Amino acid sequence: MSTSQTPEARQVAELVGASTGEAWLARYSDSLMGVFGTPQRVLVRGQGCYVWDADGKQYLDLLGGIAVNALGHAHPFVTSVISSQLATLGHVSNFFTSPTQVALAEKLLEITHAPAGSKVFFANSGTEANEAAFKLARRNGDGGRRTKIVALEGAFHGRTMGALALTAKKAYREPFAPLPGGVVHVPFGDLDALRAEVDETTQALFLEPIQGEAGVVPLPEGYLAEARRITREAGALLIVDEVQTGIGRTGSWLAIDGSGVVPDAVSLAKGLGGGFPIGALVTFGPENSALLSAGQHGTTFGGNPVATAAALATLHTIESQGLLGHVRSVGEHIAAALERLPEVTEVRGRGLLVGFDLAGPGGDATAVADDANLAGAVVNAALSAGFIVNAPGPRTIRLAPPLILTVEQADTFLAALPGLVEAAAAALKQKDPS
Incomplete structure (x- = not known):
């Protein structure tokens, strides 16, 4: 050694x-x-x-x-903030909140340019953020009339059962069938296929701006904007998975920044904690933020003081430097x-x-x-x-x-x-x- x-x-x-x-x-x-x-x-x-x-x-x-x-290994500021927070208050459960949890939620709403009435749910990973997004989509059911979720071929959204249902790779999916139902995968980049599949029975469309696990494959030019138009006309949610692409990875806070597209929700994780486990779902606008109410989702460790302090330190460093x-x-x-x-x-x-x-x-x-x-x-x-x-x-x-x-x-x-x-x-x- x-x-x-x-x-x-x-x-x-x-x-x-x-x-x-x-x-x-x-x-x-x-x-x-x-x-x-x-x-x-x-x-x-x-x-x-x-x-x-x-x-x-x-x-x-x-x-x-x-x-x-995101900030490499053993970053001195992130390390000191984690150590200081852990020495002050480590875990409290979500019967309570903490200043770092509230401050981080406010910061995420700021950097994602979320409109008034937007909210944040904290989890521990990207797959958990997408599980929350899966539940959010299910709540857009219109009294049972909407039952379908659409995702793209080549997609990777995680390995827990809901997120795995959204993930396209058969080798990941098949050993665990049957997965949660109602998920349809359409060919990547094919707008005609998307138009044909997203209709009045669709709860949500999930997509990544750049498919990392598929080989770092960006959406074609104009696809995101058209996906927003298609989902809005159909009354379906547009949920953007920025777990890998978010928090500065592409040179902007979100990969969709500058696109002019406002999604209904964005999932975040990976670089958010600078190496400390944390995930988040940001819901855009009051209507989408009200889809999940008290008791309909939860987490033991999500949004704990140490993880949220680590994320605040990471965001501050990215911004200040x-x-x-x-x-x-x-x-x-x-x-x-x-x-x-x-x-x-x-x-x-x-x-x-x-x-x-x-x-x-x-x-x-x-x-x-x-x-x-x-x-x-x-x-x-x-x-x-x-x-x-x-x-x-x-x-x-x-x-x-x-x-x-x-x-x-x-x-x-x-x-x-x-x-x-x-x-x-x-x-x-x-x-x-x-």
């Missing part, structure tokens, strides 16, 4: 017992349920955009806990650099949510088989080289680094990428020489 630990990290190590990565993974397989497969590494500490594993190896974190660690502009600038730099690489065939996304598709080394599309998991092999090569990235598809790499990532840090990965693709292709060839 690295000797350059903070005093806090050493305290944790004393509690859990020091060990090597190999030993920790053996203990993991003996004690934890295998729903995540085998972990890639055992991480023990982080600082800014870097993390270290149990064997002392350093990594540039270009995934940020899948868009969660001008990180929205920084995200746009660094994101444009990364996208432009990727587009110049022959190994990259397409770049998608906005800000610091970037997806790019891969060819083989030097742009040779025939270097690996069409069905080979080139992106997965690149993830492995990147780990060996000290970079953490993600492969949402066999040819697609996703980047969702901390919003504080610098150009210089990004450039270390961009310079290494051609070599990583070459190493990945060689590893695949060795695995399958045919």
Whole structure:
């Protein structure tokens, strides 16, 4: 284990017992349920955009806990606010409220430009925020006349049962059928299919401005505005899932900012707590905010003083340090650099949510088989080289680094990428020489 630990990290190590990565993974397989497969590494500490594993190896974190660690790791202000709040008041249940809960709700209504009469419900994660949104949609039932919810193919809205019903991937859904009924998926980006499906029986349309799990795929130009028109005419709710795209990830507070579209609700999570678990559903306007009344939904830990303090500290830091502009600038730099690489065939996304598709080394599309998991092999090569990235598809790499990532840090990965693709292709060839 690295000797350059903070005093806090050493305290944790004393509690859990020091060990090597190999030993920790053996203990993991003996004690934890295998729903995540085998972990890639055992991480023990982080600082800014870097993390270290149990064997002392350093990594540039270009995934940020899948868009969660908005301010990187061990951010001093967020850490101090969490510690101070926990030392003052940690949990009170929702029979009571706290100043941080109220202040955060007010701040979210401000940054989402929510109209008068809008409200906030706090949860602990994105899937829980979408569960609340699912219930909100069900309340738009018009006396039982409306029974259908529409979502898009390629969608990922979470893994709890209601959110899973909205999620499109069959591999996630089928083991748990039957799911909550009445959810229909329409082809992504197909407005004709959307018009045909959203009608007087529809409770709500759920969509993501950029589908992260599908490979960082933005909605087509004009789709969101037309979806708003279609849902309004049909009397259906438009619910926008900004769990991954919100809180500055795309260079604005919400990915839909600037679109002119006012939804009926927005779900938030991931980057909101700067690494501390919190989710939120923002309902727009008094009519939508009245759909869920006392006793119809709840949560034990949602909106607790520590989580809401962490979120307030995160939002304050993003705002006070001008990180929205920084995200746009660094994101444009990364996208432009990727587009110049022959190994990259397409770049998608906005800000610091970037997806790019891969060819083989030097742009040779025939270097690996069409069905080979080139992106997965690149993830492995990147780990060996000290970079953490993600492969949402066999040819697609996703980047969702901390919003504080610098150009210089990004450039270390961009310079290494051609070599990583070459190493990945060689590893695949060795695995399958045919």
